[in-house]
Amino acid sequence: MIQIKRRIFAIVDRFVWAFRNGAIPAVGMIVAAGLHSNAETNPIIKDSFTADPAAMVYKDTVYLYTGHDEAKGGEMFTMWDWLCFSSQDMKTWTPHGPVMRVTDFKWATRDAWASQAVERNGKFYFYAAVRSGNPHPGMAIGVAVADSPTGPFVDARGSALVTDNLTPSPNGWDDIDPTVFVDDDGTAWLAWGNPNCYLARLKANMTEFDGPIQKIHVPNYTEGPWLYKHGNLYYLVYAAFAHQDMSEKICYATASKITGPWTYRGILTDAAKNSYTIHPAVLEYRGQSYFFYHNATLTLNGEKGALGRRAVCLEYLYYNPDGTIQPILQTVEGISVPPNPGSGVAANQNNPGSTSPGVTVSPDGGYDPTNWLGHPIFSTVTNPYYDATESVSFNHGPGATNLAQTFMVKADSRLERIAIFAGDGFGTTGSTNVALALYDLGVQDAASINPYAGGTNLFGSGQGLKVACQPLAPGLLNFDFAGLNQVALKAGHVYAFELQGIRKSAPIFWRRTRKDTYPSGAACSDRSGIEERGARYDFAMAVYGVPLPTEQSKN
Numbered sequence: 001m002i003q004i005k006r007r008i009f010a011i012v013d014r015f016v017w018a019f020r021n022g023a024i025p026a027v028g029m030i031v032a033a034g035l036h037s038n039a040e041t042n043p044i045i046k047d048s049f050t051a052d053p054a055a056m057v058y059k060d061t062v063y064l065y066t067g068h069d070e071a072k073g074g075e076m077f078t079m080w081d082w083l084c085f086s087s088q089d090m091k092t093w094t095p096h097g098p099v100m101r102v103t104d105f106k107w108a109t110r111d112a113w114a115s116q117a118v119e120r121n122g123k124f125y126f127y128a129a130v131r132s133g134n135p136h137p138g139m140a141i142g143v144a145v146a147d148s149p150t151g152p153f154v155d156a157r158g159s160a161l162v163t164d165n166l167t168p169s170p171n172g173w174d175d176i177d178p179t180v181f182v183d184d185d186g187t188a189w190l191a192w193g194n195p196n197c198y199l200a201r202l203k204a205n206m207t208e209f210d211g212p213i214q215k216i217h218v219p220n221y222t223e224g225p226w227l228y229k230h231g232n233l234y235y236l237v238y239a240a241f242a243h244q245d246m247s248e249k250i251c252y253a254t255a256s257k258i259t260g261p262w263t264y265r266g267i268l269t270d271a272a273k274n275s276y277t278i279h280p281a282v283l284e285y286r287g288q289s290y291f292f293y294h295n296a297t298l299t300l301n302g303e304k305g306a307l308g309r310r311a312v313c314l315e316y317l318y319y320n321p322d323g324t325i326q327p328i329l330q331t332v333e334g335i336s337v338p339p340n341p342g343s344g345v346a347a348n349q350n351n352p353g354s355t356s357p358g359v360t361v362s363p364d365g366g367y368d369p370t371n372w373l374g375h376p377i378f379s380t381v382t383n384p385y386y387d388a389t390e391s392v393s394f395n396h397g398p399g400a401t402n403l404a405q406t407f408m409v410k411a412d413s414r415l416e417r418i419a420i421f422a423g424d425g426f427g428t429t430g431s432t433n434v435a436l437a438l439y440d441l442g443v444q445d446a447a448s449i450n451p452y453a454g455g456t457n458l459f460g461s462g463q464g465l466k467v468a469c470q471p472l473a474p475g476l477l478n479f480d481f482a483g484l485n486q487v488a489l490k491a492g493h494v495y496a497f498e499l500q501g502i503r504k505s506a507p508i509f510w511r512r513t514r515k516d517t518y519p520s521g522a523a524c525s526d527r528s529g530i531e532e533r534g535a536r537y538d539f540a541m542a543v544y545g546v547p548l549p550t551e552q553s554k555n
Helices: 002-020 027-035 550-554
Strands: 050-058 061-068 081-087 094-101 108-110 115-120 123-132 138-146 179-182 188-192 197-202 214-216 221-230 233-240 249-255 263-269 281-285 288-295 311-317 359-363 388-392 402-407 413-424 434-440 465-467 472-481 495-500 509-513 523-525 541-547
Touching: 050 115, 050 281, 050 288, 050 311, 061 115, 094 123, 115 179, 123 179, 179 221, 188 221, 221 281, 263 288, 359 465, 402 541
Parallel strands: none
Antiparallel strands: 050 061, 061 081, 081 094, 108 123, 115 123, 123 138, 179 188, 188 197, 197 214, 221 233, 233 249, 249 263, 281 288, 288 311, 359 472, 388 509, 402 495, 402 523, 413 472, 413 509, 413 541, 434 465, 434 495
16 A cells, blocks of 8 residues: 555656646556556665766666765765666666775875766776865866776876866866767767866867867756767756756756757756755667666665765656657656657747837847956946856745845936846746836935835836846846936936846846945845845946936936
């Protein structure tokens, strides 16, 4: 009876997920998949805590490489080696013990994090994230080599392939989670990173870069990239949303060239049970595609699954004729049931709605902006990418219905544009619109306005301006105003520029600072200044306009 109840609950969970994500196959298919077998094969490895799966096929055998969680109690990530398992049926996995330890990289100190192996010219190259010691302390990526897929792997360079000094950013942990891919023409590529996704071509020796480090810009990216090709399309599958105060989900993007541009395809699978992290791997074996990930549902030797005690799982993966991937439902049955391609639907793509007349919304491609374009008449920060590192939407904490930045201009001006550093999120829909508002708070001390009252909205003849957007990679987002929305900004007046939305929704994330970079204004949520530990903050925003004649500014 208990087993039957568990399978029924699993079926209900799968149905609810499918309904919410617009991917509902026939009810009969869900029931058939849930009740076909008594087997509960997920997690697939039950005698070790495993994480961050990576898989490859060599001579008709699948080799699965995993991290090895050894955390006790409330520890986070205690990981000292990498494990390997092999299978010829995807159901029975033979352990091969640790294939490498973090101390085998003599320059590394700890943290055997995510890895991936690939075969090239009879050699097996193993790329792994570890913590590096001097002279470049921080997270790094090493490469090891072996004559067998089961090792032993030895350091192929005697030094890290990627160190923090090669990827300058405001984040010191970004060189993690390598994925390696050899293209049809023999060109090898390495991608990695958190919260940036880096890409670089490898030389034929697989241990050096053959060109500059580039970036892949996709919405909601966090970490754990998996790069591969299916048919004529390149795929980037990745963990997403952790930087937006959510548990990680898996998203994906496609491109006709590995260097992009990449088209965001949405959420592939939701958060893993009992774990805020999730890590993807995609594999094709004997004509069937598979999706590896981890959750934290395994109990082993009295230790329950947790953030530092994860377990690798396996599901079928199905493509649609257009190359999109059907949403993946996480199950306890895994692949103990026969493959079932489902209804052939892609991830739900919402209609973003429409933008009001009198405003144009345009991402300008200024990803990771280190300065504002052109000559704004005012800005809250000079270097948005380095200064504004926190992502905020209407879902943070108790939620909010408006996010705002207060500001002043030095001279009477006619407003033409407001630019913000923003992106990510789920995009706008009919039920999660975003509107723009601008309020004149009068002549007063900007620093003392907390909270403030709205008053008359200066946009849209008092009705505000609705704006629509698809999920965007973080960058500069411009709002260009026309007609009556080119309002007169008066010197000495305090203004509040608001994004208005639905509480607990997350259509877009506005980047804010961790310090008070602009004393004449402040970041606000629900019309009160955002404060943490007694400090004020600012949203990354710039205002563009043209000077007004004195008489016109008085009107």
